[in-house]
Amino acid sequence: MIRYALAASWLPVAAFAAASADDVYVITANQFSQPVASVLAPVSVVTREEIERLQLKTVTEVLRTLPGVEISSTGGRGQTATALVRGATASQTLILIDGVRLGSSARGSVNLSLLPLNQVERIEYIRGARASIYGSDAIGGVVNLITRPDMGQDQTQLHAGIGSHGSQALDGSSSLSLGSHQLKVAAGYEDQDGYNVHPIPGLNDGDEHGFTGKNGMVDYQWQADDAWLLGAAARIYQSTSQYDGSYASYSYHERDESWNQDNSFRLSAAYQGAALQSQWLANYARTRSYDYADTQNRDQASSHSVIEESQLSWLNQLDLGQGWGLGAGVEWRKEVLLGESAAYGSAYATGDIDRENTGAYLLGQYTGEQLSAELSGRSDDNQQYGRHNTWQAGAGWTLIPGYRISALHGTAFHAPTFIDLYYPGSANPDLTPETSRNSELGLEGLTGAVLWRVTGYRNKIDQLIQWAPTDGGNWVPSNVGRARIQGVELEAEFDTGFVSHRLSADFKDPKDLDSGTQLIRRAKRNYKWVAQGQWQQLDGGLSWLYQGPRPDSDGSTLGGYSLWDLTMGYQLTSALKVQGRVENLLDKDYVIASGYVTPGRGYYLDLTYKM
Template identity: 55%
Template structure:
């Protein structure tokens, strides 16, 4: 069993970091450097969630999984299918880079990634690296990188069908099949369906009483890997999901009242083709990706074709990566990425067309990485240069060193820079009263970390202290004409301390984390919006005879819903319980109680989270 992370003296009240009892100390990670390497060789804090852990959690969405990770705060505007955002180490959702199979998923319009939109049945594992990684990945990797991996390991043979029902009239069914094709191929196919009547995600008394806001989603995936010979391999895949969700724009205030139940319809497709070469100490990967997303937002009762809010996003990515082991101590990496982002000409917001500048922007990034590891010492140095046709060239770099002063104890330090590119909405939002600002420059960050990790008895632990300074933050502010629009006016300093640990008691694996932050808006001296100063997480998982399950606890401290710190969001503790029973080799019965104590809480004012929920399902596996 893998134990990872926390201080020997950490109090039992502390809570979880993510990895599972099925991983080993030599778990392989691809996200930190873009090539596979043992977790122990990585200087940055890394957490891994396996498919087995996801199944024990009986998670209903990717957001359910990610929110158990250390340093993560999630903000949801309602239940399943509603938009959500993910903040890492006190940053915004746009300052966290989300990848799917190594390809950027962040939206070109909003800048962030909506994890609630992703189908969980396609996911094989999740890798999460904290700290600045812009010198490897480019824009937006300020707080960390979340890589959602859908591709199975070579040699996997597994087939699973699942169906279930639950609270709020939930119905779901999914199927996945991974099969080894002769000795040289690996094929995966998956499909899923979810439907839920939902609840009133934005209740306005006397205006929308009795409304419900539901969700329907469909998804499919096909992936194939083929090993031509010992040196050459090919891979190709296609992923599709379509979501339809209701939301609410109702209000009742001094300016009047309105009842408006609305709907969003989105269709996301992604296609990937690539090849790998490996010879002795050298390996290389070349891949291309095309993604498209069509989004419609419209009032309930209106047809999609009549919508005044239609967004048609197209993304093209090409990367060529290289990795060379120079000798037993030195490793060299390098690569080039090209990305084109665009909105189709028909994209409109409130009936207004986006300007021509959104019809395409290119970014070319070149990076290099040098790693050293010999006996008790580790070191790394990386740098990257991004050339964007909108805001010009931006350079980032990172360095770090580690010293294993005892066999099971390591001290490491890191320093890195990062940046967040303005989104299309930041630059060109076509609202005559709240327009975008084409003169924006990227946000810039400087991240410092010191980490101590080790193994003491049965406890594997990690303590990390960090400071992240973010300049030129993009915030809404009035210009000289009195119009509110995004401006480079903000500064933030986020100081944090993370305590993490993992240990086993009998057949139960416990994973813990506690975090203390001082997230300060340096211009106003206020606490950053919707970011808590304290959080804690605990997940216990295990398998015993024919039974398996998990018990998880998440605590988030008090936050503020606004930048002026005048609207308080209370702290909350959330418990989830999941149990499963296998009556035979092929069948498994699952039961989950989400929000076990029926806690009432909000992550955004006016958008209450779902109450207690009951879910049952059955799995048939071969």
């Protein structure tokens, strides 16, 4: 349950030991497993249990329940969906799978709608800048999708589901523990007829924009001895989604398809000594993306990209005793845009485009009964834009047992993408990274039965990459924008009988400093409530989300809206469970992106068999 992770993050280790919350550990904050209680920044952990109880179908659905997250989407399943954390852009939020950054070097943001949720064991989410540990993109926050099971897990699960818009899903996973060996295999298939996400009356009437996805993974771990854990993993996910390519002004009708495939392979080794932990990681990923009219086949696509990414890292954590710790790491990453890549028939370059980045970080931490502190710094040397340095400092003080005040301040950056640098006809190879200065102040505690946290933050971002004209009149991406995002987050958790409640409220002022206007698709107010419980063979959940008005890129204003989702489940036998979900319970008509419609009320039925 997410509650205990949050509880641990809010209270110092010594103060919360009685509630056994120190059993909750995260790896995302500083790349090594540590009690959530020792992390100064706000952290949330969503377990597989909660994902299943709330019957969440996609990574997007999970993230939109969390504090500080807004979702930008152009339709239903398979359409582009990204996460905006604390008002930062999607490209300023770092998305990881098992600690490895997802391929965002082309567009800068990750399309969450394409990621398979059936492989995920839990999701760790940390708000605020983390560039001094991870490098580029960690301005608003970091999301880490953990697929690797803990050693000793032994469970097989099969799932089948149907639902609105012709939805069908079939997936399964099996974690097998064989002495010192751990093996996980998972596979999934999903198909949805969809609906018309971008209706143009009289032009594309009757169109449906559907989605088909397939995925598989194999993960192997070997506990060679008490100190060494070796691992290897392979993952693939492939999807085809339709979208509208019509132009109303030209009375031109076209339904397009996007075909995407991502393959990744990983080798890892971890050493756990009495005082020293070390990790070695090698990862290779290849992403292919094709866009074409659905009257064509993939080989005829005029827009396609092939990107290869390789990463090597060596990370270390040293326990110095008496609450002191020291961390250090080196990471090398190479990104390659293959020469066959093109946009509307025009090649990005005459050959392959590649860039290398070497980053090194150093982290110092202290955790005591009343005082905790951390100081970190990282230097990245990039082949394209040169060296960039980031740092962060933070401290926490227990005012009285169970109540803590904390403060963090640091810098972060976002690197320009291949599209920014090399897109045919509108590129700017002289771009430099976007930079930010981040500050936050938090107060947290346990009052009666209520766990709560209040966090105020301020994020000043300079050198934003935005479209601007050159001296010759050609519009290209340029380092011309400035933004300031400041706000207050409120969080609380408590139980009423067998029902647990999680509430959050986000009040912020996301401002473009040059125009003085509100940043597009960022609301000033967001409220969320998630309730879930279990009684004998019954379980279920009820969630509510409110997003306030916000401007869109075409100058329109997107109205505020409320959404209710209801889930119920019944354990038929010790192994078989039936569940139902009603999405958008009140059939609310709302818009997330101008010109695109949302699916309305949806019904889903699922069967899960565990053994």
